[in-house]
Every structure is written in C-alpha cells, then in structure tokens.
Amino acid sequence: MTLDKVRKGQQIKIISILDEIIRVQAIRFGIAEGSVVTCQEKVPAGPIVLRKNNQEIAIGRNLANKIDVALN
Amino acid sequence: MNIPEGAKKIVLAGNPNAGKSVFFNYFTGLYVDVSNYPGTTLEISYGEFEKNVLIDTPGVYGISSFNDEERIARDIILSADIVINVVNAVNLERDLFLTQQIIDSGKPVIMALNMIDEAEKNGIIIDIDLLSKELGIPVIPTVAIKKTGLDKVKGGIDLARIGNICNEIRLKLDPLTKRLGSQGEALLVLEGDPAVSARNGMEPGSSREEIYLARRERVNQVIEEVIQKSSSKSGFSNKLGSLMIMPLTGIPILVAALWIMYKIIGVYIAGNIVGFTEGTVMAGIYEPAVRHVVGQIIPNTSILGKILTGEFGILTMTVTYVLGLLLPLVAGFYFFLAIFEDSGYLPRIATLVDRVLTGIGLNGRAVIPLILGFGCVTMASITTRLLSSERERRIAIFLLGLVIPCSAQLGVITGLLAGIGPQYAALYAIIILAVLITVGTVLNNVLPGRSADLLIDLPALRPPRIGNIMKKTTGKTFMFVKEATPLFALGALLISVFQVTGILVYLQNLLAPVTVGWLRLPPEIATVFIMGIVRRDFGAAGLNYMTLTPGDTLVALVTLTLFVPCIASVLVLFKERGRKEAIIMWIATWVIAFFVGGLVAQVLNVFGRSSNTEGIAVVLAFFGLIAIVSRLFKRFYKTITAQI
Ligand SMILES: Nc1nc2c(ncn2[C@@H]2O[C@H](COP(=O)(O)OP(=O)(O)O)[C@@H](O)[C@H]2O)c(=O)[nH]1
Numbered sequence A: 001m002t003l004d005k006v007r008k009g010q011q012i013k014i015i016s017i018l019d020e021i022i023r024v025q026a027i028r029f030g031i032a033e034g035s036v037v038t039c040q041e042k043v044p045a046g047p048i049v050l051r052k053n054n055q056e057i058a059i060g061r062n063l064a065n066k067i068d069v070a071l072n
Numbered sequence B: 001m002n003i004p005e006g007a008k009k010i011v012l013a014g015n016p017n018a019g020k021s022v023f024f025n026y027f028t029g030l031y032v033d034v035s036n037y038p039g040t041t042l043e044i045s046y047g048e049f050e051k052n053v054l055i056d057t058p059g060v061y062g063i064s065s066f067n068d069e070e071r072i073a074r075d076i077i078l079s080a081d082i083v084i085n086v087v088n089a090v091n092l093e094r095d096l097f098l099t100q101q102i103i104d105s106g107k108p109v110i111m112a113l114n115m116i117d118e119a120e121k122n123g124i125i126i127d128i129d130l131l132s133k134e135l136g137i138p139v140i141p142t143v144a145i146k147k148t149g150l151d152k153v154k155g156g157i158d159l160a161r162i163g164n165i166c167n168e169i170r171l172k173l174d175p176l177t178k179r180l181g182s183q184g185e186a187l188l189v190l191e192g193d194p195a196v197s198a199r200n201g202m203e204p205g206s207s208r209e210e211i212y213l214a215r216r217e218r219v220n221q222v223i224e225e226v227i228q229k230s231s232s233k234s235g236f237s238n239k240l241g242s243l244m245i246m247p248l249t250g251i252p253i254l255v256a257a258l259w260i261m262y263k264i265i266g267v268y269i270a271g272n273i274v275g276f277t278e279g280t281v282m283a284g285i286y287e288p289a290v291r292h293v294v295g296q297i298i299p300n301t302s303i304l305g306k307i308l309t310g311e312f313g314i315l316t317m318t319v320t321y322v323l324g325l326l327l328p329l330v331a332g333f334y335f336f337l338a339i340f341e342d343s344g345y346l347p348r349i350a351t352l353v354d355r356v357l358t359g360i361g362l363n364g365r366a367v368i369p370l371i372l373g374f375g376c377v378t379m380a381s382i383t384t385r386l387l388s389s390e391r392e393r394r395i396a397i398f399l400l401g402l403v404i405p406c407s408a409q410l411g412v413i414t415g416l417l418a419g420i421g422p423q424y425a426a427l428y429a430i431i432i433l434a435v436l437i438t439v440g441t442v443l444n445n446v447l448p449g450r451s452a453d454l455l456i457d458l459p460a461l462r463p464p465r466i467g468n469i470m471k472k473t474t475g476k477t478f479m480f481v482k483e484a485t486p487l488f489a490l491g492a493l494l495i496s497v498f499q500v501t502g503i504l505v506y507l508q509n510l511l512a513p514v515t516v517g518w519l520r521l522p523p524e525i526a527t528v529f530i531m532g533i534v535r536r537d538f539g540a541a542g543l544n545y546m547t548l549t550p551g552d553t554l555v556a557l558v559t560l561t562l563f564v565p566c567i568a569s570v571l572v573l574f575k576e577r578g579r580k581e582a583i584i585m586w587i588a589t590w591v592i593a594f595f596v597g598g599l600v601a602q603v604l605n606v607f608g609r610s611s612n613t614e615g616i617a618v619v620l621a622f623f624g625l626i627a628i629v630s631r632l633f634k635r636f637y638k639t640i641t642a643q644i
C-alpha cells in the first residue's frame, strides 16, 4: 500500500520511493527504503508525519501517494 | 571577506538547528562580518577566530545541490582547511550522514557533539570514545547554551583529523582523487553533483544513490555500536507539537499567535513606536533640522533643494522611511520570525497549511513569506528565498505583490470598508481571494515544471533563547537597513525628479482615460494611484479625502490593493527576480489591477449601483464563479496538455 493509506500510530516499513531526488533526500534523513518508522500524525488531506527515534519528518500528501510501504 | 595570509579557513558545519550559531557567536565575539554569498542572496557570517577565519554555514543534511543553502554550504565546506562539525546528539542517526560525508571528502574534522543535555533528558547515552574511534576524528561533548565544552573545542582545533573514509566509497574515490587532485571535488563528482562536475570538466557521476546507501549503512552500523540506551520520549513538547499541526487545534493556535503578532507589530509598533520615531523624531526634529542645515547652502525651493530635502527628498524621505518607519516594523518582524524559528514552530505551521497551498503551486514552506506579506510585502519578498525552487519563488513573489496588502495599507482599507458597510467588506475579501486563487491556480498550471512537495524535518520544540533571538533580530535588521537605504535613495531621487520636471502631473493626465472611462471613477482618483506607486498606504489614505459612493470606494480599493506594489517592493522585486522577470510581473500587476477593478465597476454598473444589495449579490456570485472556473481550468488545462 501507499503511505497515505497508513493510519496514525501504525508502524510501517518503507518499501520503495519513486522519485529519485526524494529517495536520496530520504536516505540522508535516515528513512531509506527498508527502514522502519511510525506514523506519528496524519493531517486530514494534508501531510503525514513520520517518526523514527527522536526525529519527525513531515511528508506532503502528494508525495506520500508515491511512497510504497508495508505494515510492520 | 578577505582572508589574511597564513590564516586557516575554519568552517562550522552541521544540520539545521544543531547549535552552529551559538558556537559561532561564542568563538568570534563582536567582530563579525555578515555578507551575501556571491551570486546568491543568503547571508553568511565570517568572524575572526584567533589568527584564523571562522565561517558559519547554513544548516544542511548533506553537501550536494538540492537548494541554495546546500550549494553554498557545499562550496564553503569544500574550500575549508578544517571543519568543526556540530552534531545534535538527540538526532545522531540523521546528523552523522553529513559527518560521514565530510569525512569522505577528506577534510580534517573535529566533532562537537552538542545538546548532550537534551540527549540525557531523552535517555540517550552515547559512548563518545567509541564514536571517536569509529569515525577516526576527535569528538568533544558540548552543551553550547551552557558553554560546556566550548573551550575544549576551541583548544582542540589543531587536533582535527581526516577520519575513516567509508570503505566502499574509498575504492571508487582514490583513482578520481589522483586525477582531480582534490578528494572533496572527486567525491562530489562521483555523487553526480552537476556544478562540481562542470567546474572539473567531468561528466556527473552516476553513483550517488549507491554511495548514499553505503554511507547510510555505515552510519547505522556506527549508531548501533555507540548508542547504549535510547528511549523514545513523549513529553509535553511532543504533545504540543502534535496539537500545532492538526487543523482542529492547530488553526486556533496559529490564529492566536498571529493575533499576538498583529497586536504587537500592527498596533503597538506601527502605532505607538512608529508614531514616535516617524512623527516625533523624524518629522518633528530630524527633517526640519536637515532642511535648516541644507537651506543655509542651497535654497529649499531650488531644484537641487527639492531633490535633497523636498517632499520626496533623498535626505528627508529616504531617511524617514528607512529609519523612522521601516526599522521598527522590520525589527518587530524579525523578532517574531526568530521566535517562531528558534522554537521550532515554523516548520509546524508549514505542515498545517501545506494542503491549502499545494493548490496554488506552493507548498507549506511558502506560508512564511505569505504571513510576512501582511506586515510588509517588501520584507516578505526577501524571505521567498527560503522556498526550494525557482518556480515557487516566482509564484510566491508575484502573489505577494498582487494580492497581499501591507499592514499600513490594510489599516486604511479596513477603516474605509468599515465606513461603507459589512456587505462591501465581504465583497472586497471575496474579490481579492478569488484573484488569489485564480492567479495562483493559473500560474501553477502555466509555469513549466512542478513545484516541490513538502518534505521537512520537524525539530524538537524548545523555548526560544532570548540571547539568540536578539542576536538574530539585530543582525537581520542591520542587514535590511544596509540593503534598503541605497534603493530608497534611488526611488526618492526618481520621484523628486518627476515632481520638479512636471512628469508627475503629466502622468496624472495620461491615466485619466483609464480611470474615468474604464473604472468609472472621478478624474482626481489618478492622484491617488500615483501616490499609490510611491507607497500603497499613501494612496489608500488619499482615498479618505475623496467623496466617493460606496461602489466607487470598493472599485478604488480593489484596484489599489491589486495595483503595483510600492516603490520599495518594486525595487526588491527587481533585486530578487532580475530585470526581465520583474518587468513582466510589474506590468502584469497593472493589467490585473485595472482589469479586475474595471470588471467590478462594470458589473456594478450593469446591475444597478442604486439597488446595492442585488448588485452585490450578483457581483459576489460572479467572482465566486470565477474562482470555481479557475479550479476547473486546472483539469481542463491538464487534459489539453495531455492531448498535445
Ligand atoms: N538544550 C540545548 N539547546 C541548545 C544547545 N545548543 C544550541 N541550542 C539551541 O538550539 C537552537 C538552535 O541553535 P542555533 O545555534 O541557532 O543552530 P544552528 O541552526 O545550527 O545555527 C537554539 O534555540 C539554541 O538555543 C544545547 O547544547 N542544548
């Protein structure tokens, strides 16, 4: 499924990120393909906030549509 | 800044909010030179540091060229003799990517492992000796705000070492390093950096992702070994952070924050403080004094006298505007911006409003210039620099110039609308909103490319530190005065020349057919528009002295809001966007202002100015329709382009 389908509080594994630029930036943030993160918050029709350890990252909804994830 | 012979370039590098500026301020004291980096508009601080030069870089997550900040940080880091890497111990996993990249670039590095206090609070314990051994560089634990460990870093600069380069990367790197003579340049060529490749006459490499993954793996492995205990926190700041981004609670919080800001800047500073600085000090003491002094040598009524000390005089208007009017307002804005920035609130506002802004080709980050626009469009235009693509900067700056009235103008407009009734106020708001949505949607679809999606880090919320806030506020305000003064002087000169040569009156007559024929306003309104070019609020205030029907007032206000921004913001527009683009935008604001203003006038005219309520309902429906059509236009445009 894609990241925008994830519910708040679920733990997920990033499977693939389509856009190369985003993929590379995500690697720098530490959320490379394969890493496990938690959906911290979901703004209605808006960005999704992922959490990994003490770090939070907000991802726009359009971008979230293009990120494949699996429940962990 | 000139670097003295024999001096080393010591560069502070790190992720955003790692504490670099606290280090910089502690190490360099008062003698700091803030300058624009060549070819860009970002400010870089240079300072003397013993016999060497210390440079503060913009915070980045890695060295590459995803935005202006990264490009600058990249070039400064690649030219460094020694790098002090400031690392946030709370987010070690993220921060070490940059650390390892700098190590891979072959620069001698010393690490300041900062925010040890917060790490401890979060139950994170880091084996510092092991970290140092793994990376091959000295690591010094610090708490910058308590000055703990800062002197150790200062004394340890010479201990900086070239660290352990990532194995997989070394194999690829070595041959290219020999060829180019610089490991840093070689690394970025391998990582496919376009600018670095070009300046070395190389094709950009294609191994960026491979290298990044290898580096990430290496960092994760180091983390695994050095972090002894880690428990995720879930304290008050975390809850507050969540409340700030969810619409139900986030919008009231934002409104409250903006209301406080409006009260302090719009009411207190713009009213009381500016009343004192502009009215009492400048108009009351400074200007008469200057007129008197200059008048001794050059008669005030002569042409030169008028240019120097007349109504738009270089020595009078420029100084009054910059110091009397703008300085307090600008300082107020930077003060709030610094608080929002330092506390970590800003990226949360961006997250909250992201959805709304994507429709007009912007993402959440654009909220900052748009909010600032209500204070002063000129200032806000400068902050469009933080948007990540040219496309977004273009859209934001144009919308700012077109639809966002500045605080002083907003005050006058509110007063006038209050006088003619709430239905007109609603109509005014809807017309302006319709223009914002329409123009934003059209630009979003017509401009080539796609705007970037939101991808931002939400740093921990923390109470802002007053010392840091003050330093940022004064530094940025000073930069503003330095930049604005020559531009204002130029504008003043131009207007004065117009006035003494009679061009001002000539323009007034030239405008008459448009103002009377199309806008259906009395001819004297031209004066108001001409004043509006000088300063928008000046023009709006001019309306106060005219007797107009409510309908006419509405038309004049709409036109004046959409009308060319004031001289100062036009000058900033040229500075930020370059001549060609600025001229296009400038002309477009004229066209849109008069087109929409005239449209309102004509529609009001057709549907009877006398029976106002009906007319208003029709005009309302009309502009609501335009807004809806513009949304449909988006789909239509997509289908069309897909077919072509
Ligand atoms: N708790 C804590 N806060 C710190 C420390 N160092 C810096 N800060 C705060 O972190 C924020 C970011 O610092 P700043 O120097 O502006 O970061 P920069 O973006 O790297 O220049 C500021 O609010 C500082 O007061 C530290 O060691 N402990």
Ligand SMILES: [Mg+2]
Residues within 6 Å of the ligand: B020, B021, B059
């Ligand atoms: Mg800084």
